[in-house]
Amino acid sequence: KQEVTQIPAALSVPEGENLVLNCSFTDSAIYNLQWFRQDPGKGLTSLLLIQSSQREQTSGRLNASLDKSSGRSTLYIAASQPGDSATYLCAVDGLGFQKLVFGTGTRLLVSP
Amino acid sequence: GAGVSQSPSNKVTEKGKDVELRCDPISGHTALYWYRQSLGQGLEFLIYFQGNSAPDKSGLPSDRFSAERTGGSVSTLTIQRTQQEDSAVYLCASSKGEHYSNQPQHFGDGTRLSIL
Numbered sequence: 001k002q003e004v005t006q007i008p009a010a011l012s013v014p015e016g017e018n019l020v021l022n023c024s025f026t027d028s029a030i031y032n033l034q035w036f037r038q039d040p041g042k043g044l045t046s047l048l049l050i051q052s053s054q055r056e057q058t059s060g061r062l063n064a065s066l067d068k069s070s071g072r073s074t075l076y077i078a079a080s081q082p083g084d085s086a087t088y089l090c091a092v093d094g095l096g097f098q099k100l101v102f103g104t105g106t107r108l109l110v111s112p
Numbered sequence: 113g114a115g116v117s118q119s120p121s122n123k124v125t126e127k128g129k130d131v132e133l134r135c136d137p138i139s140g141h142t143a144l145y146w147y148r149q150s151l152g153q154g155l156e157f158l159i160y161f162q163g164n165s166a167p168d169k170s171g172l173p174s175d176r177f178s179a180e181r182t183g184g185s186v187s188t189l190t191i192q193r194t195q196q197e198d199s200a201v202y203l204c205a206s207s208k209g210e211h212y213s214n215q216p217q218h219f220g221d222g223t224r225l226s227i228l
Contacts, residue, residue, distance in 0.1 A: 034216055043116070043203055043219035051214055089155065098143060098207065099168065100217065102155035 002027045006090060006103035013080055014111050021075040021106045023090035028068050030092045034100070035064050035075050037086040044089065048075070080110045114138065116220035118204050124226045127196060133189040133223045137206030144187050145207075145217060146179060150200035158202075161187065162209060191225075199227045 003026045013019055023033070030052055036044040048057045048064040050073070056065040063076040073090055087107045091100040117136040125131055137144050146158040157171040161181045172178075176194075181187040191198055201224050205217040 032214075036219075041221075043118075043221040044205075046216035046218065049214065049216045091155075098217070099145070099157045099160055099171070100147070100155075101157070102147075104154050 002030075002092065002101045004090060004092060004101050004103035006088075006106050008106060009104070010107040010109075012109045012111065015080060015082060017080050017110075018076070018078050019080055019108075021077070021088050021090075021108070023073040023075070023103055025071045025073075025092050025101075028071050030068065031098070033064075033066055033073050033090060033092050035062075035073075036089045036091065038089060038105070039086050047088075077108075080108075082110050082112050084108060084110050116204055116206055116218055118202075118220035118223050120223060121221065122224045122226075124228065125194060126228050128193055130190065130192045131194055131225065133191075133202050133204075133225070135187045135189070135204030135206075135220060137185065137187070137204070138218055140208070141206035141218075142184065142209035143207045143217075144181060145205045146187070146189050147203045147205065148200045149203055149222070153200075155203070158189070194225075194227045196227045199225055201225070 005024045007022045034049045035047045038044050050057050050066040061078040066073045087105045089105045091102045119134045142163045144161040149155045159179045160168040176192045179189045201222040203222045205219045207217045208215040
């Protein structure tokens with residue numbers, strides 16, 4: 001059974017810091033890994049998708065890496081801003097193609 | 113709008129009543145998913161529709177839950193004889209489908225269901 005773990009559960013940093021969020025999964029037989037952000041009372045916004053054949057993806061200040069063999073992914077946020085405050089979730093399609101298994105998320109607070 | 117639309121945004125009902133939740137996916141997306149987000153269980157997959165194929169119901173927690181998708185577009189998730197443990201946020205997502213492995217799932221804002 002695929003299990004996804006995210007560390008830390010919560011993170012508080014001052015504005016401008018670079019930070020890393022971690023995601024690990026137990027079964028390396030995945031097609032994709034996705035990182036999402038969720039704002040309070042809202043749905044999920046897709047940030048980055050990494051296919052199993054890829055090592056990393058970048059979008060603006062965000063960079064996600066994937067080490068499929070070790071079952072790990074990291075989300076790097078450069079020069080954090082208060083607007084980055086949200087819960088960040090990683091998910092893998094561990095139940096079969098495109099059926100996502102989610103981690104419990106990292107709650108990020110960036111202070112001005 | 114261009115995004116996934118869900119209604120109602122909030123629903124409060126009494127235990128034992130039936131409820132229907134609606135999802136309108138992004139136009140042209142052939143795949144549609146329902147997930148449930150609750151405090152105790154996190155985000156869980158419920159059901160998956162792909163085009164005209166039979167839905168994948170492997171995540172439905174009990175036979176009180178059912179879903180249909182009419183005309184390959186709008187979907188309705190129905191919960192019969194609701195129980196308090198059904199209280200959660202029900203999220204719908206859509207994507208371009210199984211032939212597009214590099215396309216993400218796009219989520220609606222969810223329906224917050226509260227069972228009294």
